[in-house]
Amino acid sequence: xxxxxxxxxxxxxxxxxxxxxxxxxxxxxxxxxxxxxxxxxxxxxxxxxxxxxxxxxxxxxxxxxxxxxxxxxxxxxxxxxxxxxxxxxxxxxxxxxxxxxxxxxxxxxxxxxxxxxxxxxxxxxxxxxxxxxxxxxxxxxxxxxxxxxxxxxxxxxxxxxxxxxxxxxxxxxxxxxxxxxxxxxxxxxxxxxxxxxxxxxxxxxxxxxxxxxxxxxxxxxxxxxxxxxxxxxxxxxxxxxxxxxxxxxxxxxxxxxxxxxxxxxxxxxxxxxxxxxxxxxxxxxxxxxxxxxxxxxxxxxxxxxxxxxxxxxxxxxxxxxxxxxxxxxxxxxxxxxxxxxxxxxxxxxxxxxxxxxxxxxxxxxxxxxxxxxxxxxxxxxxxxxxxxxxxxxxxxxxxxxxxxxxxxxxxxxxxxxxxxxxxxxxxxxxxxxxxxxxxxxxxxxxxxxxxxxxxxxxxxxxxxxxxxxxxxxxxxxxxxxxxxxxxxxxxxxxxxxxxxxxxxxxxxxxxxxxxxx
Amino acid sequence: xxxxxxxxxxxxxxxxxxxxxxxxxxxxxxxxxxxxxxxxxxxxxxxxxxxxxxxxxxxxxxxxxxxxxxxxxxxxxxxxxxxxxxxxxxxxxxxxxxxxxxxxxxxxxxxxxxxxxxxxxxxxxxxxxxxxxxxxxxxxxxxxxxxxxxxxxxxxxxxxxxxxxxxxxxxxxxxxxxxxxxxxxxxxxxxxxxxxxxxxxxxxxxxxxxxxxxxxxxxxxxxxxxxxxxxxxxxxxxxxxxxxxxxxxxxxxxxxxxxxxxxxxxxxxxxxxxxxxxxxxxxxxxxxxxxxxxx
Numbered sequence: 001x002x003x004x005x006x007x008x009x010x011x012x013x014x015x016x017x018x019x020x021x022x023x024x025x026x027x028x029x030x031x032x033x034x035x036x037x038x039x040x041x042x043x044x045x046x047x048x049x050x051x052x053x054x055x056x057x058x059x060x061x062x063x064x065x066x067x068x069x070x071x072x073x074x075x076x077x078x079x080x081x082x083x084x085x086x087x088x089x090x091x092x093x094x095x096x097x098x099x100x101x102x103x104x105x106x107x108x109x110x111x112x113x114x115x116x117x118x119x120x121x122x123x124x125x126x127x128x129x130x131x132x133x134x135x136x137x138x139x140x141x142x143x144x145x146x147x148x149x150x151x152x153x154x155x156x157x158x159x160x161x162x163x164x165x166x167x168x169x170x171x172x173x174x175x176x177x178x179x180x181x182x183x184x185x186x187x188x189x190x191x192x193x194x195x196x197x198x199x200x201x202x203x204x205x206x207x208x209x210x211x212x213x214x215x216x217x218x219x220x221x222x223x224x225x226x227x228x229x230x231x232x233x234x235x236x237x238x239x240x241x242x243x244x245x246x247x248x249x250x251x252x253x254x255x256x257x258x259x260x261x262x263x264x265x266x267x268x269x270x271x272x273x274x275x276x277x278x279x280x281x282x283x284x285x286x287x288x289x290x291x292x293x294x295x296x297x298x299x300x301x302x303x304x305x306x307x308x309x310x311x312x313x314x315x316x317x318x319x320x321x322x323x324x325x326x327x328x329x330x331x332x333x334x335x336x337x338x339x340x341x342x343x344x345x346x347x348x349x350x351x352x353x354x355x356x357x358x359x360x361x362x363x364x365x366x367x368x369x370x371x372x373x374x375x376x377x378x379x380x381x382x383x384x385x386x387x388x389x390x391x392x393x394x395x396x397x398x399x400x401x402x403x404x405x406x407x408x409x410x411x412x413x414x415x416x417x418x419x420x421x422x423x424x425x426x427x428x429x430x431x432x433x434x435x436x437x438x439x440x441x442x443x444x445x446x447x448x449x450x451x452x453x454x455x456x457x458x459x460x461x462x463x464x465x466x467x468x469x470x471x472x473x474x475x476x477x478x479x480x481x482x483x484x485x486x487x488x489x490x491x492x493x494x495x496x497x498x499x500x501x502x503x504x505x506x507x508x509x510x511x512x513x514x515x516x517x
Numbered sequence: 518x519x520x521x522x523x524x525x526x527x528x529x530x531x532x533x534x535x536x537x538x539x540x541x542x543x544x545x546x547x548x549x550x551x552x553x554x555x556x557x558x559x560x561x562x563x564x565x566x567x568x569x570x571x572x573x574x575x576x577x578x579x580x581x582x583x584x585x586x587x588x589x590x591x592x593x594x595x596x597x598x599x600x601x602x603x604x605x606x607x608x609x610x611x612x613x614x615x616x617x618x619x620x621x622x623x624x625x626x627x628x629x630x631x632x633x634x635x636x637x638x639x640x641x642x643x644x645x646x647x648x649x650x651x652x653x654x655x656x657x658x659x660x661x662x663x664x665x666x667x668x669x670x671x672x673x674x675x676x677x678x679x680x681x682x683x684x685x686x687x688x689x690x691x692x693x694x695x696x697x698x699x700x701x702x703x704x705x706x707x708x709x710x711x712x713x714x715x716x717x718x719x720x721x722x723x724x725x726x727x728x729x730x731x732x733x734x735x736x737x738x739x740x741x742x743x744x745x746x747x748x749x750x751x752x753x754x755x756x757x758x759x760x761x762x763x764x765x766x767x768x769x770x771x772x773x774x775x776x777x778x779x780x781x782x783x784x785x786x787x788x789x790x791x792x793x794x795x796x797x798x799x800x801x802x803x804x805x806x807x808x809x810x811x812x
Binding site for chain 1: 603610615649652
């Protein structure tokens with residue numbers, strides 16, 4: 001048995017390490033470690049509840065907007081404002097979260113994962129007239145190659161012509177990312193870490209010219225998602241066909257509702273429907289009170305699996321048997337994967353929305369696959385691209401529903417004590433914030449992030465987390481950093497700054513909170 | 518601008534207790550675009566060579582660690598640090614990599630790499646002053662690069678480019694100024710921030726300044742008027758946000774109707790009071806008297 005250690009895992013958010021035990025080219029066991037800790041939970045205690053919306057965005061600078069969305073939902077819930085947020089406030093929040101989530105998916109596929117599938121060095125022979133590729137060719141001809149080289153050996157499979165086209169998209173993605181962030185900043189104030197999302201609504205007062213600026217930027221973004229991003233993901237799935245089978249993971253999915261939508265005149269529907277998916281395609285409702293967290297192999301004192309509201313978090317960097325700063329969230333004691341795969345399949349199976357049905361079915365038929373193939377490296381990329389397409393497709397309608405000159409916020413008159421919960425779908429999956437206020441200040445604040453679910457270490461029952469399960473059984477090449485492992489881990493879009501357990505839980509069961517988003 | 522005669526400046530970018538927001542901000546640079554920065558001359562005649570950057574490099578694991586070691590042995594590179602450096606538990610709160618079974622922490626990396634760097638840029642408020650990572654009660658004893666340099670008596674030139682996040686222009690503008698004028702001619706304030714970007718208070722250039730002078734203060738968020746009473750930290754915060762604006766001038770914090778949270782200063786996120794409450798102990802140049810009268 002050979003031990004393969006990859007640390008750092010680059011082209012992700014944050015600090016992550018994998019240790020894999022490999023025998024005869026097959027991963028027999030794997031340990032994932034989040035290797036950075038800040039302790040934001042302790043920092044939130046004693047602050048004004050509204051400040052959590054700004055502080056928790058700093059958990060992650062790649063996906064701050066879902067933290068803002070979940071946090072502000074928790075603060076609204078505590079302050080009793082959820083039902084009175086003006087329509088403009090709801091729409092502007094949807095626009096900010098939706099636009100930035102699309103950006104995040106584009107960033108993930110091209111900038112973070114692109115180099116796993118295409119080799120920019122191939123552009124040295126480029127003879128076409130794409131300006132970006134000519135620039136890259138000159139760069140290579142002048143003898144430059146960093147940060148693309150050196151690299152470990154990997155099985156690039158596209159022919160040279162396709163490689164050049166996709167590398168061109170990799171460069172174009174940087175421009176689209178910037179433009180899409182600009183679009184969201186029209187309403188959010190700045191990227192990253194939006195300022196305009198506040199308890200009660202959004203501070204930005206939209207004007208007609210801003211809406212038009214948004215809509216024209218959107219046109220370019222939607223075009224990129226529909227005509228470049230999704231086709232490239234399908235091309236990867238068709239070329240790296242074994243990746244439609246590899247990295248299956250735990251094959252149990254969990255998602256929360258996200259994006260408030262209007263049905264029969266009130267905003268009580270949601271674009272993405274939360275729930276559980278088990279046995280490949282069986283949908284069931286979710287009961288948040290069944291979520292527990294386990295620290296058996298986390299670098300925190302205490303080892304009983306506890307409801308998130310009941311435990312204590314005391315860092316213990318040298319704990320025997322501990323190997324990660326990430327805790328192990330479990331549902332009903334079982335391992336669940338979260339992410340766009342969960343959001344898309346939960347909505348596809350649980351809501352039977354024709355928008356989702358058509359997209360999922362037509363993509364799978366193009367690949368000659370079934371729902372089962374979604375549980376794979378390529379399937380996760382596909383679900384993410386479909387999620388981007390679905391969100392991007394809603395933005396125009398939301399923008400047109402904004403009523404210029406109408407209120408965007410309601411006044412905030414907080415009670416001295418109370419609790420709130422905010423759930424949403426971050427680009428990486430189910431994100432929950434839980435707030436407990438005493439004497440007008442934060443008494444306790446809790447976050448369970450998507451990457452905490454996915455990158456979690458083994459629990460007290462010895463059940464490996466979703467990344468670990470996706471690695472066990474994987475056939476890998478003989479390399480010091482096998483690309484099969486990296487492609488599998490990256491397919492989940494790790495965000496470890498988010499994942500590292502953030503709070504000192506102290507309070508009641510999650511089920512006592514009311515879901516608001 | 519792609520000349521094969523350009524001077525190549527190696528850049529090593531490392532990350533401590535960060536959120537990667539400094540990087541996602543930088544990715545949104547308009548001019549130079551990130552494509553320009555990666556593939557072309559950042560200033561005619563000078564090419565930045567991104568030898569090591571955790572978010573964009575192809576290599577992972579051992580090979581990445583070898584690249585870092587090798588690059589750090591050469592003299593004359595620019596070291597960019599984002600994220601704070603935890604000093605508690607010997608740096609164990611941020612382990613950045615591992616080679617031959619030996620763990621390396623961000624603290625080890627900063628100490629080792631700053632020896633041969635010609636310039637260290639502390640990017641973002643966490644790297645410059647501790648920032649969010651060092652927020653009360655600072656559970657991991659996180660520090661900015663400057664404090665680490667003081668403790669370990671390191672005298673490598675250091676420039677702070679704070680902000681949560683920093684504006685991409687503040688980073689690339691600083692690099693451009695260093696390349697065009699020479700480091701010794703870049704004017705820094707006493708917190709080592711380039712005066713070009715951090716030379717004036719937000720309050721001095723704020724479009725809401727007239728409201729402040731007239732005493733017209735917004736009473737609730739979404740109202741017209743100066744945001745001073747709703748917690749704006751613009752009167753004590755140095756940056757050119759009011760004139761530069763954010764994300765290709767799409768908007769900026771105060772422009773979106775939100776109070777400035779004071780993110781470019783060493784006091785962020787503590788010591789200035791709650792984000793949505795009036796500043797504690799304000800000392801507003803030229804307007805101190807007026808503020809007192811209003812009260």
